[in-house]
Every structure is written in C-alpha cells, then in structure tokens.
Amino acid sequence: MTEVTEGAMEAAKAAVAEKDWTDARRLLAPVVAENPNGVGAFMLARAELELGRPDIAAPLVAAFRAWRPRHVGARVLAARVHLANDQLDEAEAEARTALELDPEAPAPPRLLDRIAAARAVADAERHLAVVNEQHVAARATGPTPELLEAARALQRCEPGPDWTKDPRQATIAYFHHAPDLEWALRNYDAHLVDISTRFDYVAWPKRIQQYVRGKSVLDVGCGFGGFGMGFLIAGTRSYAGLDPAMELDSSRAKNKRLRKWADMGVTPRQIADALPAIRLFQSSSEDKSFDETFDTIALHNVTEHLMQLEEVLHGLTRLCRPDTDVVFHHHNYYCWNGHHLPPNQPAQLDVDNPRHQAVYDWRHIDALPHLPEDHYVMTNLNRVRLDELKEVTERYFDIVRWDEVPSSQATLDRLTPHVLDRVRDVVPDITERELSVNAVLGVARPR
Numbered sequence: 001m002t003e004v005t006e007g008a009m010e011a012a013k014a015a016v017a018e019k020d021w022t023d024a025r026r027l028l029a030p031v032v033a034e035n036p037n038g039v040g041a042f043m044l045a046r047a048e049l050e051l052g053r054p055d056i057a058a059p060l061v062a063a064f065r066a067w068r069p070r071h072v073g074a075r076v077l078a079a080r081v082h083l084a085n086d087q088l089d090e091a092e093a094e095a096r097t098a099l100e101l102d103p104e105a106p107a108p109p110r111l112l113d114r115i116a117a118a119r120a121v122a123d124a125e126r127h128l129a130v131v132n133e134q135h136v137a138a139r140a141t142g143p144t145p146e147l148l149e150a151a152r153a154l155q156r157c158e159p160g161p162d163w164t165k166d167p168r169q170a171t172i173a174y175f176h177h178a179p180d181l182e183w184a185l186r187n188y189d190a191h192l193v194d195i196s197t198r199f200d201y202v203a204w205p206k207r208i209q210q211y212v213r214g215k216s217v218l219d220v221g222c223g224f225g226g227f228g229m230g231f232l233i234a235g236t237r238s239y240a241g242l243d244p245a246m247e248l249d250s251s252r253a254k255n256k257r258l259r260k261w262a263d264m265g266v267t268p269r270q271i272a273d274a275l276p277a278i279r280l281f282q283s284s285s286e287d288k289s290f291d292e293t294f295d296t297i298a299l300h301n302v303t304e305h306l307m308q309l310e311e312v313l314h315g316l317t318r319l320c321r322p323d324t325d326v327v328f329h330h331h332n333y334y335c336w337n338g339h340h341l342p343p344n345q346p347a348q349l350d351v352d353n354p355r356h357q358a359v360y361d362w363r364h365i366d367a368l369p370h371l372p373e374d375h376y377v378m379t380n381l382n383r384v385r386l387d388e389l390k391e392v393t394e395r396y397f398d399i400v401r402w403d404e405v406p407s408s409q410a411t412l413d414r415l416t417p418h419v420l421d422r423v424r425d426v427v428p429d430i431t432e433r434e435l436s437v438n439a440v441l442g443v444a445r446p447r
C-alpha cells in the first residue's frame with residue numbers, strides 16, 4: 001500500500017465504524033483500484049450494500065471471498081448481497097457455509113431468518129403485483145374481487161424484519177398492520193411506500209409503533225409532509241402532520257438515509273388530496289383554529305428547535321385527551337453533534353475546515369458566548385438542557401417514559417478530561433451525562 005492509500009484505509013475504517021457509508025465509499029475507491037481483492041474490496045462492498053447498490057457490491061465481495069474463502073464475514077456479506085439482489089438460494093448457501101465455518105457466529109442464523117422472510121415475500125409477489133397495479137383505479141371504482149383477495153392475502157402475511165427498508169416488506173407490513181381492509185385499500189399508495197422506505201421515513205414510526213398502531217396521530221413539526229405513509233405502514237389509523245415550514249406545493253424533501261435533499265415525486269397537497277387517512281397543514285401547533293384531540297402526539301427532533309418550548313408544550317395539552325400519549329424524540333444540544341451542523345460524526349471531521357473548527361469536540365458549547373445573534377445555533381436551536389426539558393414537560397404532563405440514548409462510542413472516546421475542563425470553563429455545572437446523551441425518547445401524558 002502507498003502512504004496515500006494507507007491513510008485512506010485508516011480514514012475509511014473510521015467512516016465504517018460511524019456508518020458513514022458515503023464517505024467510506026469515497027475513501028475506499030483508490031484503495032480498491034490499487035488492490036481489487038483486498039480488505040478494501042470487502043469494506044467497499046459493505047458500503048455499496050448499505051447505500052442500496054447490491055449489484056455493485058456483488059463483484060467486490062466475490063473478489064474478496066475468492067481470496068479468503070474461509071472468512072466468515074465475507075460469507076455473511078456475500079449472503080447479504082445475494083439477499084439484496086433477490087438471489088435467495090445463493091444467499092442461503094453462503095449463510096449456511098458461514099454457519100458451518102463458525103457455529104457460534106450470531107449473524108448467520110439472523111440472516112437465515114431474513115432469507116426465510118424474503119421467501120415469504122417471493123410467495124406474496126403475485127398479490128403485491130395485483131395491489132400495485134390496481135389500487136389507484138380502485139380509489140374511484142372500488143376494489144375488484146381479485147384486488148380484495150390479494151389485499152386479504154397480504155394482511156395474513158407476517159412482515160419480514162426489513163419493513164423499514166424494503167418496499168415489498170413495507171407493503172406487507174402496511175396491509176398486516178392496517179385497521180381494516182377497506183381502509184387499507186383506500187389509503188394505499190405504492191409510490192409513497194417506495195419513498196418512505198428509500199427516504200427512511202418508516203424507522204421512527206416503527207420505533208414507536210406501540211404508541212401509534214391503530215391510533216389517530218398528530219405529528220407536530222412533521223417537516224416536508226413525507227412522513228405520513230411511514231406511520232400508516234406502522235398501522236396508524238389517521239395521521240395529521242403540521243409544520244409552519246411545510247410547502248404544500250413543493251415535492252422537495254429530505255432523504256434521511258442519504259442525508260440529502262431530493263424530489264419525492266409528489267407534493268404534500270397531492271398526498272393529502274389522494275389519501276383520506278393523511279391530512280397535512282402548513283401550520284404550527286399554537287394555531288388556535290386547530291382544535292381536535294388525538295390518541296397520540298408525536299414530535300421527532302422538534303423539541304430542540306422550539307424557541308417557545310414551554311408555550312408549545314402547554315399548547316399541546318389543548319390537543320390531548322386524558323390518555324393521549326405525547327411521544328417525543330429530542331436531539332440533545334450538548335452532545336458531540338448537538339449543533340446540527342457538519343461534522344455529524346467523528347469520521348466526517350476535517351480539522352482544517354473552518355466550519356468544523358467552530359463546533360467540533362463540543363466547541364459549539366464553549367464558543368456560545370462568541371456566536372453572532374444570527375448564527376444557526378442561536379436562531380434555530382433552543383439549547384435546552386436535559387433536566388430543564390424534563391422540568392418544563394412535568395409542569396403540564398406526567399412523564400411515563402424517559403430513555404436516554406447514548407452517543408456512539410467513537411464520539412464518547414473524544415470526551416477527554418481536557419475537553420471537559422474546556423467546556424466547564426464556560427458552563428461550570430455541565431455534567432458528563434449531558435455531554436454524552438445523544439437523544440431522549442420520552443413519553444408523557446397530560447396531568
């Protein structure tokens with residue numbers, strides 16, 4: 001290896017540890033050009049697979065596997081690549097070889113389960129084809145007996161473990177979790193299921209499924225209007241999304257999987273016009289003309305942006321019944337990437353980049369007194385501390401769940417005594433807990 005590719009390999013390992021696949025791919029390209037069979041090919045295959053390009057991953061992992069046929073990880077990755085390419089027999093053969101090579105390895109049995117789920121999807125293929133071909137016409141004419149039969153068959157299928165990522169498993173999940181068949185057919189939309197899985201809009205509703213399945217949900221600060229189908233896939237009966245920044249006639253939205261802006265191919269207004277279970281409003285929760293109550297109110301990465309946090313939380317009680325669950329995911333300002341700016345992970349850190357210099361390794365905290373009033377951090381982030389958030393919430397709600405989600409190990413490793421001292425020079429009472437917790441998943445009920 002040359003000095004350049006050796007450096008790239010080290011940086012790529014850090015990117016892989018941080019699951020920053022785009023960066024890993026960029027760093028590994030010259031490594032693989034130099035040695036097409038080596039560990040770089042294995043890592044690049046993984047990155048391509050994670051980025052949704054299993055066809056490109058296939059020859060890379062095959063080259064590495066030919067070089068190291070007894071490498072369990074290579075067999076597992078080859079199985080995953082075959083699985084993603086719908087080559088189920090090949091995937092099963094690789095997973096079984098991995099299991100023979102190392103009967104204690106945890107990955108092969110999990111993979112065999114996923115392959116079984118993919119076989120179930122293959123069996124459901126003809127039903128998926130019928131719903132995907134007929135559902136739009138059926139909105140006006142009503143379902144044909146063939147469509148009803150296909151939807152019934154999908155309702156009986158168990159969704160596989162990848163229903164947040166795979167549109168076919170997501171369709172099965174949609175019908176399986178739906179409150180009833182007529183509703184399911186009237187609100188199904190193949191394009192939106194595809195968008196929801198590709199843009200990563202299903203993971204959050206799945207994570208809080210126990211609070212949203214079968215429920216009426218209000219999504220406060222819903223963003224660009226693309227999250228609704230993700231909730232319906234998790235079984236939400238009716239979804240209302242509101243956000244003052246939502247542009248009802250724009251199809252631009254954030255692809256969370258790629259962390260990029262992209263075209264959804266449909267606007268919020270078109271989504272809401274087509275599907276009765278989804279309503280979208282360019283509005284804020286303080287808007288007094290909005291006066292319904294909901295089973296569940298969800299706020300995903302919103303509480304850290306609310307400049308009038310207390311006013312908004314208090315205002316939510318107006319939209320609650322006594323048993324309403326208010327479910328929030330709060331991204332903590334005081335963690336490594338709490339500034340919401342690049343770099344998002346240590347693997348992306350470029351210490352020569354002046355924008356990174358301003359915020360990296362908790363500098364966004366001790367630099368606070370010097371930030372201009374119009375800086376993003378000052379105008380868009382309320383910088384609420386965790387105990388303050390708890391306290392404000394408890395003025396109006398009983399907190400029934402408060403899970404603190406730690407930051408990644410790569411991030412925690414950077415919290416040295418020197419960093420602690422530096423930050424405490426400016427915020428003397430800041431605790432290690434506050435600097436380490438990445439997010440809070442909270443659930444609250446009105447008092």
Ligand SMILES: C[S@@+](CC[C@H](N)C(=O)[O-])C[C@H]1O[C@@H](n2cnc3c(N)ncnc32)[C@H](O)[C@@H]1O
Pocket residue numbers: 220221222223224242243244245246283284285286299300301302305306312
């Ligand atoms: C970081 S975004 C999160 C969007 C979406 N929930 C997601 O996870 O992709 C925060 C959103 O909160 C919205 N927001 C801010 N204040 C609000 C308010 N008072 N009522 C409703 N939404 C609000 C902003 O417009 C912004 O779109």
